[in-house]
Amino acid sequence: MKKIEMTTGSIPKKILQFSLPMIVGSIFQLTYSTIDGIVIGRFIDKSALAAVGAATPIFNILLFLLVGLCNGASILMSELFAQKKPKTLKQNIGTSISAGSILSIILTILIIVFARPILKATGVKTELLTDATNYLIFVSIGLVFSFINNIYTAALRSTGDSLRPLYILALTSVINIGLDFAFVLGFKMGVIGAAIATSISMALSAIICIFYAAYVDDLFKFKLSDFKIVKPQLIETSKYAIASALQQIVLFIGKSIVQISINTLSIDAQAAFTAASKIDDYAITPIQCFGNTAAMFIAQNRGAHKPERCKKGLFTGMILSVIYASIACLVAYFGNNLLVKMFLDSEDNVAEVIEEGAKYYQYMAFFYFFPALTNSVQSYFRGLGKLNIVFYSTTVQIIFRASSSFFLIKSFEITGAALCTGVGWTFMLLFEVPILIYYLRTKKGLNHTSSVDVIKYK
DSSP states (O other), rough: OOOTTTTSSOHHHHHHHHHHHHHHHHHHHHHHHHHHHHHHHTTTHHHHHHHHHHHHHHHHHHHHHHHHHEEEEEEEEHHHHHOHHHHHHHHHHHHHHHHHHHHHHHHHHHHHHHHHHHHHHHOHHHHHHHHHHHHHHHTTTTTTHHHHHHHHHHHHHHHOHHHHHHHHHHHHHHHHHHHHHIIIIIIIOOHHHHHHHHHHHHHHHHHHHHHHHHHOOOGGOGGGGSOOHHHHHHHHHHHHHHHHHHHHHHHHHHHHHHHHHHHSSSSHHHHHHHHHHHHHHHHHHHHHHHHHHHHHHHHHHEEEEEEEHHHHHHHHHHHEEEEEEEEHHHHHHHHHHHHTTTTTTTTTTTHHHHHHHHHHHHHHHTTTTHHHHHHHHHHHHHTTTHHHHHHHHHHHHHHHHHHHHHHHHHHHTHHHHHHHHHHHHHHHHHHHHHHHHHHHTTTTSSSSSSOBBBBOOO
């Protein structure tokens, strides 16, 4: 299968060719996550759906810490691939797999020990605490497999292959959906069954990734010695990965703070927010795929010393993101009731849940243009290796989103969750657009020999 070479040819065609398999793969991934929510909401009850919603932000902090490490590492991998350094690239991938797997296991142990007190600290209602704790523990068991899946996917994509990760995601999604029905409907295992289904599917996905990648590409035919952690590689990768991971952590800490405010609302409102958040992902994830593609495009062309293609890649990705955001806005605004109804049994006294979810979408629909712009701007800085700017802009967004959530959610309930999201994105744009203009005018960072910017610690 031919890999996509980002450094030559039509820019819109290259970005679309690479993005579309990523988007389809993400939709598969979102679909099994959504069906997970539908199965819980329809075949257990709305309290179980609310419990899963309370646990999910904590799990996502851990997951997206690891995803951030993978995304950061993939920027360096893209540059090494463009520079045609296969030996160094293989060494980098092996080091990333070993270091990340160790971290994943440590995080899983911490969650098993501290899940309940962490959830209590976030204000989870007493009647939801047991289900939320069980879900968080059992879904976290699959964390190391999720990391392996993500690092292999990141490595494949950094070498211009976005199609094979799609095959793996599609197969994993089908497996997870089948296991959801088996454990929740068949074995009546409740939220624990849903969590176990997710962990098993992640384990199977990791195994498939390892063997399939080795079968199709010699780069992934590892010997045991290839997994040795090479200190210079670890240091260089960390420059990219830590800043990217911190950005993801800040993002999901902010979401967890918003969840604390949501936890003060009724169980109906919490269930509505959980359902709405899952549909939100369908609007935002494809935009992130365009951004991730643009970042890899920019990294490869920076490595190949083609600065003009870097700038054109930025604007091409932005235009595609805005087009998709327009469609998402229309669907969310006019289809809000139908979207929320998917998650709930119509006989389960859920009229208020549907009404609350519809309110959220009536406001949220107007804000989807913002991530289309912010993700595009961040993709440029990720591609240049300027991950400190990405971190700072995300921090600005979270500060304003989280701080405004206490007032807005208290005053407007679930509608306030949409409003505070819009507030955060607005201030994020105000912060990063002037920096982008400066970088474009001065061509700063386009010279590959420039050092990687990382967050400085004292």
